[in-house]
Amino acid sequence: MxxxxxxxxxxxxxxxxxxxxxxxxxxxxxxxxxxxxxxxxxxxxxxxxxxxxxxxxxxxxxxxxxxxxxxxxxxxxxxxxxxxxxxxxxxxxxxxxxxRIDGEEIKKHSAPISADYFDKLLQIADKLHARGVLHLDLGHKSNIMVDKNGAPAIIDFNSSLYLPPNAFFRPLIRLLAKVDKYAILRLKIRFRPQDSNPAEKKRIENFLRLRKFWIFDKLLRKLTNFISEY
Ligand SMILES: Nc1ncnc2c1ncn2[C@@H]1O[C@H](COP(=O)(O)OP(=O)(O)O)[C@@H](O)[C@H]1O
Ligand SMILES: [Mg+2]
Missing domain, CATH: 3.30.200.20 (Phosphorylase Kinase; domain 1)
Incomplete structure (x- = not known):
């Protein structure tokens, strides 16, 4: 120590x-x-x-x-x-x-985020999903980093979920992967509004509206709130 x-x-x-x-x-x-x-x-x-x-x-x-x-x-x-x-x-x-990821959290990053940053971040998320790992906490801006070359990095797999990437779980992985992808698109709207088109914004609004009716989302939020309070 x-x-x-x-x-x-x-x-x-x-x-x-x-x-x-x-x-x-x-x-x-x-x-x-x-x-x-x-x-x-x-x-x-x-x-x-x-x-x-x-x-x-x-x-x-x-x-x-x-x-x-x-x-x-x-x-x-x-x-x-x-x-x-x-x-x-x-x-x-x-x-x-x-x-260690040599960089800083996106929320603390003062330099402009590069145009291809969010495409690269989506590519990393795709790789996680291909291995059956769903991060599920990418909405938290302290879990996404900008490395010293301006490239994205993902940390903190505490609230993540692993499902074996086989034929049985693949449809569920594809569904839950949307939670990560929409979290990234929301960040893109925040950090690169100039690259976000109205269709993308509409898709996110629809997703968030749908998510409100999803019982697991409420349970997940209660659980993560409980954990982060302690
Ligand atoms: N591998 C890493 N490289 C660089 N910084 C890290 C790394 N892991 C954690 N950190 C820093 O520590 C903070 C907290 O770590 P994190 O894994 O997100 O734990 P938690 O959010 O559960 O406290 C991160 O937001 C980041 O600033
Ligand atoms: Mg964290």
Missing amino acids: PETSNDKNVTTKARFLGKQWDVVRKIKAAKALKPDILILSRKEQDLVAKDFRDKGWAARYLWGPLNLMYEKFLLNRLTGVTNIPQVIGLEDYNCLLIS
Whole structure:
């Protein structure tokens, strides 16, 4: 664990994987069921630790390990997909190490978003869906990043769903994939309004209207609200 635990841009040292790392940034989660996030750097390598070790016992021993195992399982389904974090390993059963996306969250990105950014983001989403992974939290602007080359990246597979991409589940995957695709199109309207045509806007309005009647959407929202409150 870091020797001190200040937030944001304070370099302290911490031991991970048996080596000393600079803690470039620590995002100390205020919520009981969220991990602390540590951005680590050593020589040419950067890592991210999702760490439940300083949390209360329920998060440390129950929720955290389950949560991280699930995220690890999902990320392993996505090995080789570019601009998705890769699993580096476990520091402990309640501390997961993943590769760092060198960039910033789209909501904090001040430079203009490039014209092909959202097409590339849709291509990444297609790759996730082809492997049976539905992100389902792309509406959250802190889960989509702009890397140092201006390309999109997707993080945070905590609220995601995996369905085996076989003939039986494929129709359901196609249906649920719309949740991700419409979340991306909504972001496109927000960040690149000049590229969004009225037909696209209409499709999103219709989708949102339809979604209100879908019972699973209400349940999913209740569940994610419950999780993010704790
Ligand atoms: N692999 C990563 N590369 C770069 N930054 C990351 C990475 N994973 C997480 N972060 C940073 O930490 C924040 C919180 O991580 P996230 O995985 O979204 O957890 P949660 O939203 O559940 O707290 C992100 O919004 C991002 O700023
Ligand atoms: Mg997140």
